Amino acid sequence: MTEMTFADAVREGLAEELRRDPLVWALGEDLSTAHGGTSANQYVGLIDEFGPKRIVNTPISENTIMGAAVGAAVAGTRPVADLRMADFGMCAVDELVNQAAKIRYMFGGQARVPLVVRQAIGVRKGAAAQHSQSTEAWYVHTPGLVVVAPGTPADGRGLLKSAIRADDPVVYMEHKDLWLASGDVPDDEGVVPIGVAKTVREGSDLTIVSWSKMARLCEEVADTLAGDGVSVDVIDLRTLWPWDKDAVYASVCKTGRLLVAQEAVQVGGFAAEIATDVTENCFDALKTHARRIGAPRMPVPYAEPMENEFRVTPERIIARARELLAA
Amino acid sequence: MSNENDTQRTNEPARIFELYKTMCLIRAFEERSEDEFDAGFINGSIHQYIGEEAIGTGVCANLRDTDYILSNHRGHGHSIAKGADPESMMKELMGRVGGTSGAKGGSMHIADFSVGMLGANGVLADGLTMGVGAAQAICLRGVDAIVTVFVGDGTTNRGPFYEALNWAMVYELPILFVCENNGYASSTVTRSITAGEGPVARAKAFGMPAFDVDGNDVNAVDALAADLIARVRGGGGPHFLHARTYRVKGHISRDKMLYRPEGETEERFKDEPIGRCAAWLIANGFEEAEIVSARDAAYAQIDAAVAAAKDASFPNKNLAYADVQDFGPPEPWQQDGGAA
């Protein structure tokens, strides 16, 4: 194991894939400058090893970054398109949703679209309405796409590898607040399979399902609740589509209680899907109805007291968990 | 900024002195913002306009309160030049009551509709397409006004730039596009990712009259803007003003600029617009002391704005739920004693 930040681990993972397969390449804005990516040096140094044909510093042209990735994927390469932030990813939703997600199906299986789209999600303090959105549910809703949202450096690296090797288009969502967070990363290849959740706290009273940065907050929640004698199973989903139903069902059958926590706006969010699915499929095991927690349905405000209203904090998760435990 | 400007002549020393004051106000705002960001009073990120003050100042000096501007992520200078109150802007940056956007937006979302400043923007190029819409609204409502859209050089590679220019020409809209070419797009040298001869040639390809100016020369910007804005106002259709300048600071204030050759900033800073304007004023009859005291007054005004912002309180958290929408507004938190 080696301790490193999320951004460094993912950059290492990308470099390893670039070395392994000459058809892997990356494109996006500012990828090859000394700045090397958004603000956490996710690409720094890669240009020196792999050159400008494989680390492509693009114009500010989101439609073409995404569209070119789709074209290059159907034409036999494995592009990693970086859209910087999910908010700018919206500028290229058309190419992703109308093209990448549908080409295999529409054309009767003639082509595959093996691409990865990196889009950073989440509130970073003071980033406000157009640099803070968590849009994972949009893509989970889109047939044809795989969606991953790793929450640790090891998962960031390992899931990027799986995403690159997958023949499906993969939306890879990384939380801005995690870029500089450190964790242990395995010294071996460390591939993390798509569709497999990880139980990060073991417990028998309550299941909390989450992903990305929120899974880290749920670990805190579990530790706090442990002080009250409540033992919590925390499942870090890691992949949102296809999500690991076996792991969630097994946990719910053990605890009889489910809370799904997400950072994104609660209404129409992915937590609702999980809660409903579990209710439909594990109803007999449930001691009370499943619950979810997510942000109020509002744009992300700037000033701190208001921004805090958007945040799904450990305190708020605990309040919802207590309500669930009392039911 | 005001209707009087329509009758003033460009290159009149008294007029240029006013532009000088506006540029100083912008510079002071940007320098103090960086200080306060570093001191932890401002969150998120700030994109400074240092070295580019002459463009917003020279252009907006020829606009009226009833004209619209649409800005981008680097919007502080445009806002001040269009007449937004620096104190309210500083409150916005510090997330306080009295901020231009009620502390909802912060640096990248400053707007002041009362002076026709329809908003900075966190998403590149969206101001262009909204700008043509605002111009269509002007035509539909039959009012006497024009639209000005500010766009960075890097942003001219986004598709909406072309859609907006074409659209503006097709409908002969009253709109001025101002391209601020500061050489950089974040950490990338814009030339390295841009084909052809640049923004002027691109605008001309749509049949749009396009002109180039030294964007660090406020007299030249003012004179060209006066001419182009008069043409747009007179029914001459869309025009394009390309201003060459230099981004003195990092892309955002905490950008260490590792990608920039050593010495480049210092060399290019010699050409910055405020010093040039001061030299012109002195050559045209102003006393050094007048110029210094005008600059000091600008800093004093911004220092007072900073102090007022720090004195202002933070907004009540319940305001977070206001202004989302009329139908189906958000439901506040219940469990933690949040808003009922």
Ligand SMILES: Cc1ncc(C[n+]2csc(CCOP(=O)(O)OP(=O)(O)O)c2C)c(N)n1
């Ligand atoms: C659609 C979109 N893509 C990317 C970004 C990230 N971004 C913010 S500013 C910027 C560079 C803009 O360069 P330019 O247009 O030259 O303006 P300048 O910053 O130089 O004033 C980038 C890439 C964004 N905000 N919106």
Ligand SMILES: [Mg+2]
């Ligand atoms: Mg630029």
